Amino acid sequence: MAKRNNRCLSEMKPGERFRIEKVAIPDAVLRRRLLDLGFVPGGEVEVGQRSPLGDPTAYYVCGTTIALRKEESNYIYGEKIGHD
Amino acid sequence: MINATYTIALMGNPNTGKSTLFNVLTGLRQHTGNWPGKTVTHAEGEFVYRGIAYRIVDLPGTYSLYSNSADEEVARDFLLFERPNITIVVVDATALERNLNLVLQVLEMTDRVIVAINLIDEAKKKGIRINTKKLATKLGVPVVPMSARNKEGIDELLKTVDAFVHGQLHPTPIAVPYSVEIEQSIAKLLPLVKEIVGDDYPARWVALRLLDGDTSLLSALNQQPPRLTKEEAPYACCGSVKSV
Amino acid sequence: MHVADRSNLFDRLMEEAQSLAPADTREQIVTAIFQTSAALCRETVTNAPKAAKDHTLQIDRIVTSRRWGFVIMLAMLAAVLYMTIAGANVLSESLAHLFGWVEQYLTLLFQAVHAPHWLYGLLVLGLYRGTAWVVSVMLPPMAIFFPVFALLENYGYLPRVAFNLDRLFKKAGAHGKQALTMAMGFGCNAAAVISTRIIESPRERTLAILTNSFVPCNGRWPTLILLSSLFMAAGYTGSWNTLVTAAVVVAMVLFGIIVTLTVSWVLSKTALRGIPTHYTLELPPYRRPKIAETVIRATLDKTWYVLKRAVTVAAPAGVITWVLGNVPIGDTTALSAFAGWLDPFAKTIGLDGYILMAFLLGLPANEIVLPVLLMGYLSAGALTEIDSLHSLKHIFLAHGWTWLTALNMMLFSLLHYPCGTTLVNIYKETKSTKWTFVAFALPTAIAVAVTFTTARLARWLGLV
Structure with missing residues (x-):
């Protein structure tokens, strides 16, 4: 297991791509909601723009744009993918 | 109306x-x-x-x-x-x-x-x-x-x-293949679901929901009175509900 | 019991299921479904190369950017209001002319058939004028504001507003989607209260419900616009007048938002304590609306709505006000006695007895506040023929209005209790007399406190 790449989604910068390994949100309802929206293990996310006040951030997932606050993206773990 | x-x-x-x-x-x-x-x-x-x-x-x-x-x-x-x-x-x-x-x-x-x-x-x-x-x-x-x-x-x-x-279409819906683990559990649960919940509800789906721990489904099913018999079913006229 | 048997069986079923279920069942299920969808898409969908980055991304890069996000929101609000005010000025004036012209003939008709004086008063001065005023003051702003707003809504701009403002709502302990329910409040607070269902957490939903009336609804826009144009922008003419009017109304809206955030913050630290719940906000792609269709539909819908309200609410209110204003009690009338009784308190908050009375009688619908006020003033003697909006200003001035009176009436209108329909909906949605009462009392207290402060301040600084 390549643990060294394990980072959370909130650390990613706009424009970077990310592959999800684990959605570890304690709140069960929200975890389910995120899974339904496409934040699934193995799924790919592209980081979009941050809100003018720094948070939330827009993410492109499954052809749609979903905004998440840091409180949520902090709990989504995975690895950065693609070229730098 | x-x-x-x-x-x-x-x-x-x-x-x-x-x-x-x-x-x-x-x-x-x-x-x-x-x-x-x-x-x-x-x-x-x-x-x-x-x-x-x-x-x-x-x-x-x-x-x-x-x-x-x-x-x-x-x-x-x-x-x-x-x-x-x-x-x-x-x-x-x-x-x-x-x-x-x-x-x-x-x-x-x-x-x-x-x-x-x-x-x-x-x-x-x-x-x-x-x-x-x-x-x-x-x-x-x-x-x-x-x-x-x-x-x-x-x-x-x-x-x-x-x-x-008009009964001219014959759907054959795709079934999502789940992991071996889940499929095995579904298979084990199905007979019990059919026995308790009856044939009126999609058994495979109910089994999946139960495995997922969906308690709200059970309470919804529980509140629902046992279903009407086929003859009384409101949409059974024109013979189109199950006969397709 | 049969039911108990069923319950037991269901419990057994659930236990059985839980003993069979792997720990990460949900992940496994959802992942399997996603993999199936992805496989289906791979087989059936082809993307043109490099066409993927569409205009939605480019627009979002600007309208949600650190530099332009807030500037654009403000500019949009100002532009919408500017268009509304500029257009409404012209339309209101023509409508007022039209109604004045018709009134002459109505008067002739009543004279021709020797109708008794009280009947003429009741039907023409009460019913007709009340309705005519609601229509000519209320209809034009609504018929312009809502089509423009509907275009923005159908284009997909509202979720971006929620995205930009999210941080502020989070800081206030409120739900990010409250921005969406507030946008609905611009149309109608009563409908917006129902739209708070999109907020699932009861705590944040209550916050959104309690503060919704701080965004001006369609019954209050015209009041704000009219008073702002007559008093705040009085020193300017032409398009400068429109610009200043719009600026004042924008300031009012911003003040409403600040009050909303402040009240939400205080409540979330006290009576509705708790941390903001998690949520996700989807930013849908921009879609060019069917412009003609949207505009026509929104205009017709709003026109019909205003006319319906004029007949069902404003007309009866006009009659009642006229009756109260003409039934003698001793050497005065019920209306002026009531207004006189309210006057001392009203004066301390920079209003007068008639204004406060109009707000009280306007509880069923905010649209009738202004007509009731006019009826009150007119029935009490200063019977000017109204045929233009500027003659309105003379009526106000004749009753001792200053810019402070206008400002405080605007503030009171912005901040006071929600209308009757909204309160009924609040009760239906919260199923709580307590919260319904709070929804009434809290804004009222704030309205009184703010107007009291401005009145004190203005007098102390010698501005009035």
Whole structure:
């Protein structure tokens, strides 16, 4: 297991791509909601723009744009993918 | 008021144009807007096509039927207990992948489904091409491309509805293959589900929901009086409910 | 019991299921479904190369950017209001002319048939004028504001507003989607209260319900616009007048938002304590609305709505006000006695007895506040023929109005209790007398406190 790449989604910068390994949100309802929206293990996310006040951030997932606050993206773990 | 013979449920992710389609079909003026969640209550209307009256219900937009929210529960319970004759799942052609999730979930509950691929014009503009014939074959239910706001594809959709109620279509819905672990558990649970819940509900789907720990489903089933016998079932007239 | 049997069986079923279920069932299920969808898409969808980055991304890069996000929101609000005010000025003036012209003939008609004086008063001065005023003051702004707003809504701009403002709502302990329910409040607070259902957490939903009336609804826009144009922008003419009017109304809206955030913050630290719940916000792609269709539909809908309200609410209110204003009690009338009784308190908050009375009688619908006020003033003697909006200003001035009176009436209108329909909906949605009472009392207290402060301040600084 390549643990060294394990980072959370909130650390990613706009424009970077990310592959999800684990959605570890304690709140069960929200975890389910995120899974339904496409934040699934193995799924790919592209980081979009941050809100003018720094948070939330827009993410492109499954052809749609979903905004998440840091409180949520902090709990989504995975690895950065693609070229730098 | 027309005495509607068939009930159609409109389902779909939020903001896919369900309300627009609803307005086109019924001639009503349900408020529409480009933001998720604006249909907070479900709307009902009627229309007549080729001499047959339909009641159409615009359900709240949902991402899934896993009952994470009140909206999803409304949509799920409608499919389960009202048993619409046809469920039209409206999907956004520009985000097909996520939208198909809901289609797959609906197909686990009922096979009387038409997939309406809306916003096909937007998709074209973005360079997205969808092979709807192939998709229909894969899903095992009719797929109709359309643009509700340009009133394109509506006739095709209505023809499909008509064919459905006349028993000319024979859906063979795709089943999502789950992991070995889950499939084994489903197999073990199925006999018990059939024994306790009965044949009136989609057993494989109920088993899945139970494995997922969906207690709200059980309490909904529990509150529901035992189903009417086949002869009394409200939509069993015209022999179209199970005989297709 | 049969039911109990069923329950037991269901419990057994659930236990059985849970003993079979792997720990990460949900992940496994959802992942399987997603993999199936993805596989289906791979087989049936082809993307034109490089066409994927569409205009939605480019627009979002600007309208949600650090530099332009807030500037554009403000500019949009100002532009919408500017258009509304500029257009409404012209339309209101023509409508007022038209109604004045018709009134002459009505008067002739009543004289011709020798109708008794009280009947003429009741039907023409009460019923007709009340209705005519509601229509000419209320209809034009509504018939312009809502089509423009509907275009923005159908285009998909509202979720971006929610995205931009999210941080502020989070800081205030409120739900990010409250921005969406507030946008609905611009149309109608009563409808917006129902739209708070999109907020699932009861705590945040209550916050959104309690503060919704701080965004001006369609019954209050015209009051704000009219008073702002007559008093705040009085020193300017032409398009400068429109610009200043719009600026004042924008300031009012911003003040409403600040009050909303402040009240939400205080409540979330006290009576509705708790941390903001998690949520996700989808930013749908921009879609070019069907412009003609949207505009026509919104205009017709709003026109019909205003006319309906004029007949069902404003007309009866006009009659009642006229009766109260003309039934003598001793050497005065019921209306002026009531207004006189309210006057001392009203004066301390920079209003007068008639204004406060109009707000009280306007509880059923905010649209009738202004007509009731006018009826009150007119029945009490200063019977000017009204045929233009500027004659309105003379009526106000004749009753001792200053810019402070206008400002405080605007503030009171912005901040006071929600209308009757909204309160009924609040009760239906919260199913709580307590919260319904709070929804009434809290804004009222704030309205009184703010107007009291401005009145004190203005007098102390010698501005009035």
